[in-house]
Amino acid sequence: MKTRTLGKTGFEVSEIGLGCWQLGNDFGPVEDKEAIAILQTAVEEGIHFFDTADVYGGGLSEQRIGQWRKSLNKSPVIATKVGRSAELYPNGYSKAAVKKSLQASAQRLGVESIDLAQLHCVPRDVLFSGDILAWMEDLKKEGVIKYFGASVEMLDEAMFCCGHTELASLQILFNVFRQDATESLLPLAEKNNVGIIVRLPLASGLLSGKMSLNHAFSERDHRSYNKDGAAFHVGETFNGIPFEKGIELVEALKGKLPEGHNILDVSLRWILDQPQVSSIIAGASRSSQVVRNAAVSSLPPLSKELHALLAEFYREEVREHIRGGI
Template identity: 55%
Template sequence: MQTKPLGKSDLTLSEVGLGCWQLGGDFGPISADTVAEIVDTALAEGITFFDTADVYGGGESERYLGEHLGNRDPKPVIATKYGRGDGSYPDGYSLTHMRDSVKRAQDRLKTDALDLLQLHCVPTEVVRRGEIFDWLRTIQQEGHIRYFGASVETVEEGLICAEHDDLTSLQVIFNIFRQKLLDELLPRAEDKNIGVIVRLPLASGMLSGKFTEKTQFAESDHRNFNRDGDAFNVGETFAGIPFETGVKLVRELEKKVPEGYTMAQMAMRWLLDQPAVTSIIPGASSAQQVRENAAVSGLKPLPDELHEELYDFYQHQVQQHIRGAY
């Protein structure tokens, strides 16, 4: 497993991390034994970066990570988030509310200071006003957090956040289906030495190549209830592409997969080839998925010609289908 420094911080992340949304049960029921197997396998595969949020399973994802990783030595890096919980989104933000939320996260994660606190897709106008960054600095100075970053939904939000010189990281939706970030945001992050954490590297599993038009998801799975953005930003589900359209596009992409790679491995290797990317955080519903994801770190970079083909594919066959804020 290769590692990279996160921006200007002293944190070092495995370039393949583990997205922990599903550990809270938000993708459908998940047993404690399965959760334990997923996390143990991640550690065995050299994954040292875990990304969660206070709202994943109402705090269950954080709580589990705290119980399972809190006493590890060396301790993995755990990033969490603030900004989508009850009482905050969309207009209940305050220093007091943030501090109280962070203290609860500290308790669940069993830590004196959070490694990385990320704003969790707060509204654009809140990011633009900027006072929320002053609150982050205050709780950092108080010792509750070591570093802060922002998880954003759009290029515009990312660029606004990047104006703050002490921003450690940006978490973004970025994959073969959503390449707009290559034009301005990722070069800006590189220029300012801001770490880039990629969520939804497989577009909610679409880029795994395992879905068909008949695939069904659990009632509580966002891939079932948020296909059209009924619950939150549609870009968080299948990268904002209609499900049936995405399945057809993946069939075309499969023709480009190099020998020795799976569809999912090509999609994730494409991300790791981007110089601005620090770590990708695919989720996993089984230990086998964790192993397959982790193996991508050891694969050779994709040929330049394939990168050009995939950008052309995005421009001419994909981008017109993307819906929602981008």
């Protein structure tokens, strides 16, 4: 597993990290044993960067990570998020409330100070007011957190955060079906030493290539209840693309890939080929997926021709179908 520096944190993180939303049982039940197996497999594969949030399973994901990390000789880098709990969202934001929320996360994670706390898609007006970023700066000085970053939905939010002098990292939606950040955000992030953490690298699993039109998701899975944005931002689930269109686009792209290439490896490798990316936090509902995704770190970069093909396919076929704005 190769490593990269995570922006201003200076942490060396694995190119492939692990997204831990599923460990909150938010996609369907994951037994404790399976949750530990996923985390353990990740470490065995060289993954030492984990992304969670206070709201994943109402704290269950953090709790599981916190319990499990006690068994390790060396703690991995754990990033969590703040800003979407019922106490804060949508209009309960104050420095005291953010601090309380982060302290509860630290307790669940079993750490004195959180490695990286990310604002969790807070409302645009809250973000753009700048106060919340100043509170994070204060909380860093107070030692509640070591570093802070932001997880955002839209590129203009990312660009705004990138201008904050102490912001260490940005978590963005970025994949072969959402490429716009390559031109605007990534150069700015590099200039300002902001580490890029990529979420939804597989567009909620679409880009694994395994789904078909009759793929069934559990009722508890956001890919069922939020597929059209009924519960949270429409741009999030399946990357904002209507599921049926997503399947059609995946099948079309599969048909264009050169022989010997599969869509999952190509999708993850395309992200790693962007040098500004620090880590990809792919989700995994079982250990075998962790192993498969981790292996992409050892694959060679894609050819120039394949990059050009993917850029054209995105521009001509995909971009217009993304709902919720970019």
